[in-house]
Amino acid sequence: MPELPEAEVVACQLRAALVGAQVTDCWVGRKDIVREGFSSLPWYIGSVLQQVDRYGKSVALRFVKKQAARYLVAELGMTGLLLFPSVPIKHPQHVHLRMTFTGGREAGLRYWNPRRFGRLSFLDQPGLDQYRARRFGYDPLAVSFGDFQRLMTSRRGRLKPLLMHQQSLAGIGNIYANEILFRAGLHSNVMACRLPSTRVERLYYVTQAVLRSAIACGGSSVKDFFAPDGTEGQFKQRHLVYGKEGQPCPNHCGRTIRRLQSERSAFFCPRCQDPRKWR
DNA sequence: AGCTCTTCCTGAAAGC
DNA sequence: TGCTTTCAGGAAGAGC
Numbered sequence: 538m539p540e541l542p543e544a545e546v547v548a549c550q551l552r553a554a555l556v557g558a559q560v561t562d563c564w565v566g567r568k569d570i571v572r573e574g575f576s577s578l579p580w581y582i583g584s585v586l587q588q589v590d591r592y593g594k595s596v597a598l599r600f601v602k603k604q605a606a607r608y609l610v611a612e613l614g615m616t617g618l619l620l621f622p623s624v625p626i627k628h629p630q631h632v633h634l635r636m637t638f639t640g641g642r643e644a645g646l647r648y649w650n651p652r653r654f655g656r657l658s659f660l661d662q663p664g665l666d667q668y669r670a671r672r673f674g675y676d677p678l679a680v681s682f683g684d685f686q687r688l689m690t691s692r693r694g695r696l697k698p699l700l701m702h703q704q705s706l707a708g709i710g711n712i713y714a715n716e717i718l719f720r721a722g723l724h725s726n727v728m729a730c731r732l733p734s735t736r737v738e739r740l741y742y743v744t745q746a747v748l749r750s751a752i753a754c755g756g757s758s759v760k761d762f763f764a765p766d767g768t769e770g771q772f773k774q775r776h777l778v779y780g781k782e783g784q785p786c787p788n789h790c791g792r793t794i795r796r797l798q799s800e801r802s803a804f805f806c807p808r809c810q811d812p813r814k815w816r
Numbered sequence: 817a818g819c820t821c822t823t824c825c826t827g828a829a830a831g832c
Numbered sequence: 833t834g835c836t837t838t839c840a841g842g843a844a845g846a847g848c
Contacts, residue, residue, distance in 0.1 A: 538841070594842080615841055616826085628827080652825045654842055672843095694818055702818095703843080710842070760828090760840080801841075822846080831837070 539613035541677065541708030542751035543762050543770065544591045547619050550765040551596065551646070552589040554621065558641025559585050560600065563634075565657070570633040570650070572612075573668075574659030580607060581659070586638070593673045593707030597665070608665045611648055614655025616761065620647050624767035633657070646765070673707035677744050680706070685741045689729045696732075697725030697803065700744075709744070712757060712779045715804045717747050719778045724812035725803045750775070778804040 539547070563581045565571060584602035591597070596619060598609045611619060611634075622645040626632060634648035634657060648657060660668055675684055688705055699705060700714045709717070718725055721743040723736065732740070756762055756770030759780070763769060777787045782796040786806040797803040 540842095612842090614843080631826085650825095651827070652841085654825070692817085698819080701842090818848105820846105820848085823844090824842105827840100829837100829839080832835090 538615045538710065538712070538760055539617060539756075539762055540594055540710035540713050541591070542713070542748055542754075542772065543756035543764075544594045544596055544613055544708070545752045546756045546764050546770065547613070548589045548591040548596050550621075551598065551619065554642040554765070555586050555638055555646065556589065556641075557585065557587075558638035558643075559583065560636055561639050562637040564636075566633045566635075570648075570653060570657055572656035572658045573664065574661075577607065577659045577661075581609070581636075586641075591708075592669055593676070593703055594710065595672075606662060608658075608660045608662075610658040610660060610665070610668060612655035612657070614650065614652070616652040617648065617650040617655040618761075618763055619765050620649055620763065620767070621645070621765050622647065624763065624765070643765075672703060674703060674705040675707065677706050677708055677748055682738070682741055686734065686737050689732060689737050689740075691730070693728065693730055695726050696723060696729045697800070699729050708748070711801055712759060712776070713747060713751065715779045715802075716776060717744050719805060719810060720747060722809055724805060724810045725800060726812050778806065780804065 560581050563578055565578060568575055581600055584600035586598055587601045588599040595610050595612045600607050621643045626649055628651055631651040632647050632649050637645040658668060692699060697714050697718060700709050721740045751757060751772040754770055754772035755764060755768060757772040758769035759773055778794050781794045781804060784794050786792050786794060786809060788809050790808045792806055792808045794804055795807055
């Protein structure tokens with residue numbers, strides 16, 4: 538499922554293949570996949586893709602036409618993919634957006650999302666600013682240590698929900714939260730504000746290291762993640778705890794990885810992430 | 817404020 | 833084999 542690293546890989550591929558290309562057609566299959574701006578769809582025809590950004594787990598495409606700019610924001614949700622036309626799609630009835638381009642390396646783009654946890658928004662600049670302000674907190678790869686530390690200490694609450702709280706820190710989902718917490722040696726239920734600063738510091742660097750490493754691997758293809766060109770990410774091979782229930786702890790501490798079903802499938806080592814150490 | 821529960825949604829996998 | 837049930841989970845909203 539797409540989280541920050543997967544969204545980043547998607548954004549990079551779209552940028553490389555389609556920036557500078559002109560939209561020749563834009564089709565949306567069902568109105569309810571659009572969160573905002575459905576009526577502005579015709580505007581996009583004839584516009585040029587100028588820029589591709591990632592906000593949290595979403596991908597934002599900036600189009601320009603004459604002096605005006607508009608955006609298409611695609612929330613990837615659980616199962617959302619942006620795919621180039623050459624990639625075969627197993628369940629084509631779940632393609633909800635088709636854009637065709639001229640003048641790019643690729644001739645088009647499709648938004649495919651079977652479970653439809655995720656929407657499309659067609660926004661002008663103020664609309665995008667509002668959308669961003671409402672939905673996205675700090676980017677984990679751009680946040681300063683000071684801001685990260687303030688985030689941890691100023692909020693009461695448990696660590697894992699905080700890491701996954703998009704309005705605080707945008708882009709981390711269940712898979713990467715589990716991987717980060719294991720590598721930081723922290724249990725999901727510790728109170729974030731009780732962590733000593735040395736632990737916060739370690740968490741900060743581990744978070745960035747895990748996300749950067751995952752981006753370099755092309756993301757994690759756990760269920761059905763494919764990059765726009767159809768390639769799979771390789772970071773799954775470096776997962777240490779996610780999906781490893783019952784397997785020996787990778788730290789060779791002698792315990793096995795456990796899974797808490799009640800907690801959004803928390804995977805952890807009960808010794809290396811002993812919650813009593815930091816409670 | 818922050819946690820839990822529910823809803824959305826479909827395909828894959830497990831169960832019978 | 834083939835049908836039915838369960839599960840997966842990001843985000844929003846309700847209720848506590």
